[in-house]
Amino acid sequence: MNLLNHLRRLGSFFLGDPARRFASASAVLTLSLAIVLSSEFVNDWHSYQRQFLKLVRTRPDAAALERRFERGIHQIWIPEQGIVDRCTTCHLGLKEVALADVREQPFRPHPTIPHSLTEFGCVTCHRGQGAATTVEEAHASTKAWEQPLLPAKYLESSCGQCHLGPLEGTPKLNLGRRLLARYGCARCHSIPQPDGTAVVPADDPPPLRHIAEKTSREWLFAWVKNPQAYAATSTMPNLQLNDQQASDVASFLMAQSTPSGSAPAGDALEPTLLPVTIDASSSGKEEGASLYGSSFCATCHAAQNAAGNVVGGDLGPELTGIGGKVDAEWLRLWLKNPQAYDPRTRMPHYRFDDRQIALLSSYLLSKKGEGLLANVHLPTADAASVARGKNLVVEYGCAACHQINGVNAPQTFAPDLSRIGSKALAQIVFAPQMEKTLPDYISQKIRDPRSFGHGLKMPKYNFTNTQIEALTTALLAQTGRAWNEPKNLVRLAPRRSDYHPGGEGGRLIEDLRCQSCHAINGSGGGMAPDLTTEGSAVQRAWLEEFMRNPGTLRPALIRRMPKFNLTPGEIKTVADYMISAYQSPGFDPHTLDPHALTGDAAVRGKDLFYLKYACQSCHIADYNKDKGYVGPSLTAVGHRRPAVWIYNWLKNPQAVRPGTMMPNMRLSDNEARDLTAFLMTLTARENGAAQ
Amino acid sequence: MTKLISCCLFSLVLVVSLLLLGGCPQRISKDKAIAPKAYGTELVEVSGGNQVTGIGSDLPEPVVLQVKDKDGNPMAGALVAFHGERLRFKPGSALSDSGGQVTTFVQVAFASGDYQIVAETPKPGGGRAIIKLREIALGSEQTVGQGVHETYCIQCHDRQSIPERVSNFDNLSPAPHEFTDAAALNPISDADLINIITYGGPALKESPEMPAYGATLKPDEIKAVVAYIRALTRGAAAAQLSSRRAP
Numbered sequence: 001m002n003l004l005n006h007l008r009r010l011g012s013f014f015l016g017d018p019a020r021r022f023a024s025a026s027a028v029l030t031l032s033l034a035i036v037l038s039s040e041f042v043n044d045w046h047s048y049q050r051q052f053l054k055l056v057r058t059r060p061d062a063a064a065l066e067r068r069f070e071r072g073i074h075q076i077w078i079p080e081q082g083i084v085d086r087c088t089t090c091h092l093g094l095k096e097v098a099l100a101d102v103r104e105q106p107f108r109p110h111p112t113i114p115h116s117l118t119e120f121g122c123v124t125c126h127r128g129q130g131a132a133t134t135v136e137e138a139h140a141s142t143k144a145w146e147q148p149l150l151p152a153k154y155l156e157s158s159c160g161q162c163h164l165g166p167l168e169g170t171p172k173l174n175l176g177r178r179l180l181a182r183y184g185c186a187r188c189h190s191i192p193q194p195d196g197t198a199v200v201p202a203d204d205p206p207p208l209r210h211i212a213e214k215t216s217r218e219w220l221f222a223w224v225k226n227p228q229a230y231a232a233t234s235t236m237p238n239l240q241l242n243d244q245q246a247s248d249v250a251s252f253l254m255a256q257s258t259p260s261g262s263a264p265a266g267d268a269l270e271p272t273l274l275p276v277t278i279d280a281s282s283s284g285k286e287e288g289a290s291l292y293g294s295s296f297c298a299t300c301h302a303a304q305n306a307a308g309n310v311v312g313g314d315l316g317p318e319l320t321g322i323g324g325k326v327d328a329e330w331l332r333l334w335l336k337n338p339q340a341y342d343p344r345t346r347m348p349h350y351r352f353d354d355r356q357i358a359l360l361s362s363y364l365l366s367k368k369g370e371g372l373l374a375n376v377h378l379p380t381a382d383a384a385s386v387a388r389g390k391n392l393v394v395e396y397g398c399a400a401c402h403q404i405n406g407v408n409a410p411q412t413f414a415p416d417l418s419r420i421g422s423k424a425l426a427q428i429v430f431a432p433q434m435e436k437t438l439p440d441y442i443s444q445k446i447r448d449p450r451s452f453g454h455g456l457k458m459p460k461y462n463f464t465n466t467q468i469e470a471l472t473t474a475l476l477a478q479t480g481r482a483w484n485e486p487k488n489l490v491r492l493a494p495r496r497s498d499y500h501p502g503g504e505g506g507r508l509i510e511d512l513r514c515q516s517c518h519a520i521n522g523s524g525g526g527m528a529p530d531l532t533t534e535g536s537a538v539q540r541a542w543l544e545e546f547m548r549n550p551g552t553l554r555p556a557l558i559r560r561m562p563k564f565n566l567t568p569g570e571i572k573t574v575a576d577y578m579i580s581a582y583q584s585p586g587f588d589p590h591t592l593d594p595h596a597l598t599g600d601a602a603v604r605g606k607d608l609f610y611l612k613y614a615c616q617s618c619h620i621a622d623y624n625k626d627k628g629y630v631g632p633s634l635t636a637v638g639h640r641r642p643a644v645w646i647y648n649w650l651k652n653p654q655a656v657r658p659g660t661m662m663p664n665m666r667l668s669d670n671e672a673r674d675l676t677a678f679l680m681t682l683t684a685r686e687n688g689a690a691q
Numbered sequence: 692m693t694k695l696i697s698c699c700l701f702s703l704v705l706v707v708s709l710l711l712l713g714g715c716p717q718r719i720s721k722d723k724a725i726a727p728k729a730y731g732t733e734l735v736e737v738s739g740g741n742q743v744t745g746i747g748s749d750l751p752e753p754v755v756l757q758v759k760d761k762d763g764n765p766m767a768g769a770l771v772a773f774h775g776e777r778l779r780f781k782p783g784s785a786l787s788d789s790g791g792q793v794t795t796f797v798q799v800a801f802a803s804g805d806y807q808i809v810a811e812t813p814k815p816g817g818g819r820a821i822i823k824l825r826e827i828a829l830g831s832e833q834t835v836g837q838g839v840h841e842t843y844c845i846q847c848h849d850r851q852s853i854p855e856r857v858s859n860f861d862n863l864s865p866a867p868h869e870f871t872d873a874a875a876l877n878p879i880s881d882a883d884l885i886n887i888i889t890y891g892g893p894a895l896k897e898s899p900e901m902p903a904y905g906a907t908l909k910p911d912e913i914k915a916v917v918a919y920i921r922a923l924t925r926g927a928a929a930a931q932l933s934s935r936r937a938p
Contacts, residue, residue: 103802111803111830112918114911152747152801155831168912169835172745311854465796466751614899617847617863627862630846654907661843664906 044134045073048090052107061098068096073133076121080486083121085130087138091122114169124481125158126150141437146425150476153469154439157421160477162485164195165493176474178202179467183235187400188414188458194483195492203235204316207342207403212257214330214341218376220250223325228462230325230372231318233302233310237459239396240450245388249398251381252389256405260341288363291356296562299517299527300347303367315346315516315527321369331361339511348513351565396457414458422479443472497522505577512564512574520582528561530657533584537656540579542640547571584656592647597677605678608671621682631662638683647676725784728768730815731758737792740808740824743923745834750797750826758787758812758820765791773797775808778826787812803830803922829922836919839912840870843904865898873924884917 014024049071056065074088093099093107094117102108110117123130128149132138141148150158156173166174180191181202191199211220222229225246227236241249292298297319302312304320312318326334333340335357338347352360379385390407393399397414399407423438430436431452434444444451446468449458463471499521501509509515515524518531538546548571550561566574609615618630637646648655650672653662667675739754758769771793772784777800787793799806808824829837840848847867850860860867868875876884887895889910891903904913 105801108802112832114831153745153749153798155747156745168838169831169915171834171838172748465749469748612899613902617900617902618859629857629859629862652906661846663843663902663904665902666906 045089048106052092055107076118078121083130085121085123086133087122151439154473154476157473157476161479161482162489163491164193172470172473176470179471180474184401188397189417191417204346205401208253209403209405210257210260212254213260214327215325217250217254218373218378219325220253221246221378222372222376224249230321233318237461239459245392247378248385248389249392251385252393255386258405285363285366288359291359292363296560299560299562319367321372323365323368324372328365332357335360346513346516349511417475417478419480420478421476439472439476442475443468446471499523505573508570508574531582533582535579535582536584536587537645538640539642540575543575544571592644596673597643597680601674601677602681605674608675609678613665634679634682635684638680643676643680646679647672650675725770725786727770727813729766731766731769731812732761732814732820733759734810734812734820734822735759736824743827743829744799746803746828746830747801753794753796754808755792755794756810757791767791769812771810771812773808773810775806778806799828803828803833827922832915833919833922836915839916840919863900870920870923876920876924881917885913888913
């Protein structure tokens with residue numbers, strides 16, 4: 001009661017009459033004004049600027065540093081990019097090379113990067129709120145601003161906003177973009193790029209229209225249940241189906257299958273077309289293994305070796321358990337001509353004879369892998385199961401990747417990812433107990449899509465942490481800012497073409513699927529050398545001999561050109577085509593006078609080769625003496641390369657083949673001529689014996 | 692009337708103080724301290740030391756340590772705690788498993804250069820067994836250098852062969868310096884390293900086995916390679932080149 005009395009007296013003192021009320025109100029207002037004004041002097045950036053001055057004054061070059069320091073708010077303003085960055089108000093040492101030993105923020109100098117801060121600002125790469133002047137608002141996400149600072153591990157994503165192709169110095173981003181293509185993400189998601197292109201899938205999901213010829217319902221069941229149990233390197237994701245669902249899917253896939261026509265028409269379907277098996281004796285198996293090796297199947301296919309390591313390329317499926325998967329007759333027909341079963345396969349049409357097919361198929365069928373099908377006993381497939389299976393196939397969008405009879409490829413099946421990297425946090429439904437940030441959301445979606453709730457369709461991939469970080473980096477580059485960058489800042493990805501060679505030679509090049517490994521005119525794989533100008537790079541006789549019996553040009557390479565068993569006529573056709581169609585437009589045959597390649601020049605060239613430039617460090621010119629493993633062997637280069645090509649190559653390798661690791665030695669014209677003369681004398685055979 | 696005002700005032704003060712309290716940053720409760728079930732006398736590295744990663748990133752592989760007892764046998768149930776300036780560990784401490792092993796994932800901070808992991812486990816009679824591991828974080832310039840290294844240098848300057856790449860190291864005489872060879876590379880100045888890459892070995896009276904890359908690589912790329920070499924051999928502050936350019 002006493003307190004109430006006091007309050008009452010206090011109230012009448014301040015609010016007793018209009019004059020007192022006015023006086024009180026004025027006092028309150030003046031006080032508020034004073035607080036507001038003084039807060040201007042006790043804020044984050046003022047104290048950081050004072051701290052910076054204190055730091056600077058302890059240093060030997062204090063005078064120079066202090067002279068460069070400017071008090072007040074600093075701002076980088078780049079209207080065409082929409083950048084208003086005041087970060088440099090507190091980050092005062094960014095441009096001070098002299099502060100290299102300072103490791104504490106906000107005064108650390110910026111590490112060396114290819115861009116200048118004044119041209120690009122800060123938020124383009126680091127995100128955050130550039131115009132803010134408090135620590136909290138600039139770095140963290142607030143209600144009014146949804147872009148917190150980007151964690152450093154995803155920083156390369158920012159480069160990807162302008163640089164749409166692979167970039168030196170952003171290995172994580174490059175890997176992420178390769179993975180987006182490799183795992184066929186773009187088959188369900190649309191991932192358009194700001195330059196009008198889109199992520200193109202680089203996987204090779206097989207068609208399922210004739211699947212019953214290829215494998216069994218039991219295998220399909222086990223595969224759909226867990227693809228990685230069959231092959232650890234498989235890119236097929238786990239759809240996380242239960243036994244019943246997997247069985248239904250397998251039933252439907254078998255039911256929809258139609259004959260492929262890969263088997264010759266009519267009564268030639270007789271298995272006697274090919275010798276069915278080579279006896280299981282060890283000699284037959286050894287011969288098969290050696291044919292597998294000499295055909296360089298491992299260039300594209302991986303398989304587990306005796307030591308338990310999976311060794312080989314990843315262009316085709318892993319073959320560790322192939323014997324438990326495929327039908328024997330299907331395999332023989334496939335080896336005879338894969339394109340009869342799958343016209344779009346990347347597998348070349350080897351010209352195996354019947355005996356080779358029998359050897360190879362027996363060898364492959366002996367690769368049974370683990371007991372994948374040991375405990376698989378499926379109920380007979382009834383119409384209800386088939387119908388349920390079809391519903392599942394439609395629901396899970398299997399046809400987005402695989403061709404399936406009676407099921408069309410779904411359109412706009414999964415969310416569009418064109419701007420996923422700047423998706424507003426308010427639009428995201430986070431899973432419980434996860435960090436509420438965009439990078440965490442994206443990486444968790446990739447790591448375990450179903451953790452966001454049941455009934456979601458995205459399947460589970462077996463990515464490593466490194467792969468998830470790379471994929472997240474690539475997706476974070478898909479921002480709204482990327483779509484609005486000024487045109488002059490955008491660096492386009494190299495254009496892909498859909499070049500197909502024409503004519504009879506072109507038909508053979510397609511039949512051999514040369515472009516699965518070799519790029520020609522901007523279209524094709526990157527595993528083997530680009531063939532766009534191969535016609536001017538090789539001698540015709542060598543080319544024919546190489547196709548007859550692909551030798552080993554680089555002693556250290558595992559992946560090699562396979563032997564296709566071409567007929568002399570086919571070899572002539574392909575060689576004709578390559579020599580005439582794949583000429584280098586920039587090659588002037590008059591840059592080198594063939595009469596200048598004298599014996600004297602060759603002697604001088606030999607000294608240049610061995611003494612001045614030590615070419616034998618990387619190349620082998622003489623099998624008995626040299627050991628260089630890096631570049632191709634040169635023992636027979638005089639048979640292989642035209643002199644004018646060698647001369648141009650030596651003068652400037654990068655001009656002939658961009659990106660080659662052969663250094664440009666800045667040779668004078670005379671040196672290049674002498675070296676060419678020496679190299680043209682190297683005409684040994686493979687075994688090293690001089691001709 | 693006054694009663695009403697005072698009531699209002701009181702509730703206002705209450706609401707404001709509640710709001711203020713709510714706005715206070717809440718301390719995140721730390722991991723519950725784990726009690727060791729057993730004690731080892733020695734900590735050894737199984738894997739995970741000397742890794743190279745990008746700034747702010749996880750190390751590519753987890754760090755795996757093993758606790759051993761005085762006879763050298765693996766010790767299960769021993770407590771291992773990880774520390775390290777500007778490093779984040781997941782988990783920060785753990786009990787060793789049946790094989791005596793402890794695994795942790797490590798994230799480095801924003802700065803490029805060296806990081807040191809310090810792991811410790813209490814010994815039976817008091818005291819601690821300690822092991823220190825070094826890890827390396829690459830900044831943007833060093834990452835460019837690493838890329839150049841993997842295209843042009845690694846064939847000769849790395850003695851390790853992998854299935855995709857057979858090392859040329861043993862074919863060369865004199866042998867090239869591996870980029871981790873601090874004793875050989877640290878005494879060479881930045882300018883000399885840049886010259887030897889640009890103009891080849893003979894420029895510094897070294898072997899012509901080292902070709903000139905001045906017409907193949909851009910000056911920035913050569914500087915980046917040197918920055919990468921420094922990060923591997925000197926670490927920490929020395930990862931910055933003396934001739935570095937301000938951004």
